[in-house]
Amino acid sequence: MIRKPSRQLxxxxxxxxxxxxxxxxxxxxxxxxxxxxQRSLSLGGLSLLSGCSLVDESxxxxxxxxxxxxxxxxxxxxxxxxxxxxxxxxSMITRPFPFNAYYGEDxxxxxxxxxxxxxxxxxxxxxxxxxxxxxxxxxQAEQITRHICVEGWSAxxxxxxxxxxxxxxxxxxxxxxxxxxxxxxxxxxxxxDMPTALHPQTLLTLTYDSQxxxxxxxxPMKLRMPTKLGYKNPKHIQAIFVTNTYPGGYWEDQxxxxxxxx
Amino acid sequence: MAxxxxxxxxxxxxxxxxxxxxxxxILATSGWRIYDASPFFALEIPREITLxxxxxxxxxxxxxAMWLLVGNGLVYLAGNVISVxxxxxxxxxxxxxxxxxxxxxxxxxxxxxxLSHYNxxxxxxxxxxxxxxxxxVLSGLVLWKSVQFPILRELLGGYEAARRxxxxxxxxxxxxxxxxxxxxxxxxxxxxxMIRGR
Numbered sequence: 001m002i003r004k005p006s007r008q009l010x011x012x013x014x015x016x017x018x019x020x021x022x023x024x025x026x027x028x029x030x031x032x033x034x035x036x037x038q039r040s041l042s043l044g045g046l047s048l049l050s051g052c053s054l055v056d057e058s059x060x061x062x063x064x065x066x067x068x069x070x071x072x073x074x075x076x077x078x079x080x081x082x083x084x085x086x087x088x089x090x091s092m093i094t095r096p097f098p099f100n101a102y103y104g105e106d107x108x109x110x111x112x113x114x115x116x117x118x119x120x121x122x123x124x125x126x127x128x129x130x131x132x133x134x135x136x137x138x139x140q141a142e143q144i145t146r147h148i149c150v151e152g153w154s155a156x157x158x159x160x161x162x163x164x165x166x167x168x169x170x171x172x173x174x175x176x177x178x179x180x181x182x183x184x185x186x187x188x189x190x191x192x193d194m195p196t197a198l199h200p201q202t203l204l205t206l207t208y209d210s211q212x213x214x215x216x217x218x219x220p221m222k223l224r225m226p227t228k229l230g231y232k233n234p235k236h237i238q239a240i241f242v243t244n245t246y247p248g249g250y251w252e253d254q255x256x257x258x259x260x261x262x
Numbered sequence: 263m264a265x266x267x268x269x270x271x272x273x274x275x276x277x278x279x280x281x282x283x284x285x286x287x288i289l290a291t292s293g294w295r296i297y298d299a300s301p302f303f304a305l306e307i308p309r310e311i312t313l314x315x316x317x318x319x320x321x322x323x324x325x326x327a328m329w330l331l332v333g334n335g336l337v338y339l340a341g342n343v344i345s346v347x348x349x350x351x352x353x354x355x356x357x358x359x360x361x362x363x364x365x366x367x368x369x370x371x372x373x374x375x376x377l378s379h380y381n382x383x384x385x386x387x388x389x390x391x392x393x394x395x396x397x398x399v400l401s402g403l404v405l406w407k408s409v410q411f412p413i414l415r416e417l418l419g420g421y422e423a424a425r426r427x428x429x430x431x432x433x434x435x436x437x438x439x440x441x442x443x444x445x446x447x448x449x450x451x452x453x454x455x456m457i458r459g460r
Contacts, residue, residue, distance in 0.1 A: 151299035255318035
């Protein structure tokens with residue numbers, strides 16, 4: 001198959017390669033996901049409906065991205081900052097809780113506890129780097145909630161940690177800023193809207209099932225949001241920044257919806 | 263609304279029909295790709311007949327075409343109610359007449375002389391597909407925004423139940439479309455009527 005040069009490959013060759021490996025492992029037949037429009041437009045029925053096969057691929061891609069941005073706006077409008085995701089009893093916890101990342105289980109990052117520091121930058125008053133001990137000293141909360149993956153499956157887990165709203169207030173974050181961004185030790189990155197960051201169930205998670213968060217679930221820390229899909233919940237967080245500049249995300253930059261709320 | 267007595271399908275019915283057909287094709291084929299990311303039945307949809315290429319692409323198509331389905335569907339339903347076409351074309355419904363027409367259809371003796379008149383099997387099938395589409399939209403809403411629509415979520419039995427309902431409602435719609443296309447192939451004049459209006 002002849003493929004046009006892909007912007008994504010040029011920018012992010014390594015990551016796309018990792019993805020490809022993962023996809024092949026799942027017996028998928030296409031090596032890169034950027035090929036999706038070629039495939040979609042060669043689909044018989046749709047080619048007929050569009051009248052010809054000469055539809056400008058990038059214009060279709062742009063149109064779909066525009067609708068995705070529109071869907072961000074709709075979701076922000078639908079989002080009720082006080083509406084809680086359902087919580088469940090211990091007995092309903094999914095065991096074992098599934099591992100999921102853009103890489104396989106053999107590539108899980110090990111972060112050293114002693115040297116670990118959480119950077120906090122951007123529109124915040126207090127930019128000091130946090131140790132795990134300092135974070136554990138803050139008031140903690142627990143939740144048993146459903147994690148919903150963009151792939152469709154869901155699983156119930158128990159998470160504990162610092163309510164993110166408390167943390168943002170503690171560091172003197174500008175709560176009128178638009179975005180909170182995350183950079184992770186596994187080179188993952190994502191960003192969320194401020195109303196979700198301040199939601200009562202958004203948790204700077206330090207424990208899973210009442211034990212320190214294991215590496216497979218994102219040691220030393222992940223952001224847990226039962227109001228967002230799994231890919232919006234970053235693991236192995238190293239840096240948090242508050243900004244008005246759209247930070248994007250690992251999957252979001254490839255076409256996943258940015259708001260990703262449920 | 264057209265007053266032309268020769269008209270079988272007014273323009274707004276034809277337009278909403280074809281827009282709906284386009285939306286359904288996009289939603290079904292992209293939905294199959296989304297389903298394949300995490301199948302819950304011992305069934306995987308062949309990749310060749312899915313739309314989007316990868317999960318993210320399929321989701322983009324799906325969540326764009328949903329507006330087409332909902333917007334067009336609302337226009338169609340509103341048009342049906344305002345023009346009282348809904349009551350004239352689809353009612354009354356009689357189970358006895360339904361079975362009689364079904365039997366006649368299977369024998370190949372059902373009359374198609376007047377395409378503007380829907381037989382009982384058609385009435386039941388078209389009403390079913392309207393209700394099924396509403397179920398598809400509602401279960402889809404729970405899948406998209408399960409936290410934001412708690413009453414709807416609980417009515418449908420929760421997120422995981424809604425996934426299966428969405429899939430089964432899709433399967434029913436695809437089954438309808440298959441039979442619908444077969445019927446059109448048997449009585450090709452109906453296709454002309456849906457294009458030209460007469």
